[in-house]
Amino acid sequence: MIEGIEKAIDIVLSDIDSVTLHFLESCVSCGICAPFCPYTVAGPIYEPADKAEEMRYIYRKRMTIAGKVLGPLVGAKYPKDEEDLDRMVNMAYRCVNCRYCYQTCAFGIYSGKLVIMLRRILDKVGRTPSTLKYLQSIELSDSVLINDRVRERWEGILEEAKKAIGKDLPLDREGADVVYLPWLAEAMLTPEVIVSTIKILDMVGENWTMPSEPLGFEPPMGVIVGDRESERKVFRRINSYMAKVGGKRALISHGGTPYMEMRFEMPFVMNERPPYDVVHVTEYLAELYEGGRIKIRREENGKVTWHDPCKLARGSGVVEQPRILVKASTTDYEDLPRGTGMYSHCCGGGTGIALITCDGRKLIEEFTGEKIEPAEWEKRFCPPLEEDYKKAIKQKIDEISEINANIVVTGCSTCIYNINKGATIYERDFQAVHIVQYLLDKIEVT
C-alpha cells in the first residue's frame, strides 16, 4: 500500500456531495463524450470516462457495499504501487478541465471534476508535477514577488503602464469603483495585457485601483494542483484585499481559471458569496460600448476570429459580449467552425498542462530565475505528456487554419500562450492576442 493513500482518499471522498455522487455513479460507458475531449487524441485510454474511471475505482472501494465485498470484480480498487500511481498521474494530467465532456455527456456527468479529485489524492501522496508545486508555493508566499528578478519584472510592467498613462498608478487606493486584479501568471505570459487594461481604465476615466503586487500566481493554484486548503487561503487573501480597499467590483483580464473560479466556484469553496462582483474585462468593455461610453473603430486587418476560452464561455457564460466588441472592430469576422460558446473546442493546454511541459518549465525558470528540479517519476511522465500536449493543441490550430484567420482574439492568457505556441510548432501565420490589447488602439472615448 502506498504511504498516506488511505488518508488522502478519506479526505477527498469526505467532500462528496449529491452532484459528485451522480458524476461517480451514473456513467454507462456509452463513449458519447469521447470525441469532444481535447485529450482523446492522445489515445482512447484518455477519453473522459476512462480518466474518471480511475477515481471511480477508488470511490467504489471506499464507499460502496459491492466494491468492499467484490473488489476488482466490480471495478473497485485502491492504487497499490508505483505503476498504479504513474497511471493515475497520466490520467490526472491529460485533462484541462474544459467542461466539454460535461456539456456533451448523455447524463450530464462532468468527468473533469473527477479528474480534479484524482489530482487532490495525488497531491497528498506527493505526485503533483514539480512546476505546479513550485507555482503553488509562490502563490502561498506572503508576497508572490518571491525574488528580485520577479519583483523587477513586475515593477517593469507597472513602470511601462505609468508611462503609458502619463501619471502614477492609483495603487491600493480605497473607495475605487473598480479593482483591477492582474495575476503573476499574466505578468509572465502576457505582460502587455496588464498595461493595455490599465491604459483603457485610464482612458475611460474609471475610478479604479489595483494591488501594488499580484494577489496570486493564477489563483487559485490549489484547484490546479488539487489542494482545497490552499484554494481557500488565496481566496481569503483576495477577499480581505477587496474588503480593505472597499472594492465593489473585481475586474479580471485572465479569463481562464481565475475568472471562472472567482465568479462561480468561490462561493462553493468558501461557503459564502463575496460582497463584490466579479467581472471579466470583456463584460466591462461591452458594458461601456453598449452604454455609449466608448466607440470602436472598424478596421480592415485580415480575417479576425474569437476563440472562446472554455472557462470564460462554457464555464462562465461570457459568449455574446466579446463578439459584440470584436465584430464592431473589423470588416471581416468569422466564428470558429468547430463550435462556439457552449460548444467551443479547448486550446488544449489549460489547468496547468502547458506549464508542466518542458517548455513550460523553461519559461517559469527563465521568469523566476530559479531552477525547478523534477522528481524522479516526472522523468517518465513528462516526455509522453509533451507529445500529447502538442497533439491536443494541434486540433485548435487546425480549426483556426480552416477559416484562414489572421488574428485570433481571445480573453485568456493561457489560451494565448497555447495558440501562439501551436502556431509556431505547426508553422501557421496567425497570431493570438488578448482582447484588450487588440482593441486598445481602436477604442475612442465618447
Place this chain on the structure above:
Amino acid sequence: MGLYEFAVYDMFVPTIAIFAFGIVYRLSRYVFLYKRTAQPVWRRTSIFRKIYLLIDAFLHAIVGAIKRSKVTFVSGIFLLHFFGVIPVLFLLSHHVAWWSYYFPPYGILKPLAIPTSATSSTLTVTAPFTPVTGMSYSFVNTVWGPLTVILNGDVLAILAIIGTTFKLLEKIPGKFKEKLARVRLGDFVALLLLLAILISGYMATHHLPSGDIETYKFMLGLHIFTAEILVLLLPFTKFFHFVFSFWYGKLHEAYDLWRRGL
C-alpha cells in the same frame, strides 16, 4: 412448478420489494449527501432562454452523437433505445395489457398499442378491407396507420436485438484490445441480460422453438423471469439511468447552465 409459475407467482413480490428497497437506498444516498452551500450570483437570462436550455440539455448529447459518434448513435441511441427497448417496453400490446393489469390508469395508452407482428400489420387502416370483428373497431386498426409496418413488435424487437448485440460485440475489443477502463464487467452482464429478455420475448411471441404449450410456457416464463432479474437489479446497475440518473443529470445540467447564464 415450472419457471413460468415461479416467475409469475413467486418472484413478483420479491422483485418489487428488492426494487423498491434499492430505489430507496440509492435515492437516500443522494439525499444524505446533499450539501447546501452559498450560491454564486446567477447570471440573468430570459425565461425563453431557460426553456431552450432545458430542452437543449436533454438533446445535445444526441445531437453530439449524430455529429461525432455515428455508430454509437445508430446502435446505442436509435436501435437500442428509440426504436427498440422504449417502444417495445411501453407500447407493445402485450406489455400495455401487462402494465394496465398492475396499474389500471396505464390503460389510457391502449389506443397507442403497437401490434406484435409484421404479418398482422398489413391489416391496418390502409388495408383494402376491414376484418370482421365483434368489437366496435377492427383490432389491428391502430392509430399508427401505415407506420404499423415498422411499428410492430417483430421489427422493433429485431432492431433492439441488433443494437444490443452490436453494443455487446463493440465492447469486446474496447475491453480487451484497447483496454478501456470505462468498459466494465457489469456492462457485459447488463447487455447479456437485456439480450436474453429480448430473445426470449421474441421466441415466446412466436411460440419458438416449438409450438407445444410446455415449451411456450417455459419461454414466456424465461422472458418474465429475466425481466424480473433486470427489475430487481435495476437500482444497483447501469439500468438505474432509466429511472433516475438520466433525469437527475439532465435537470442538474440545465440548472447549471441557467446559473452560468449560457
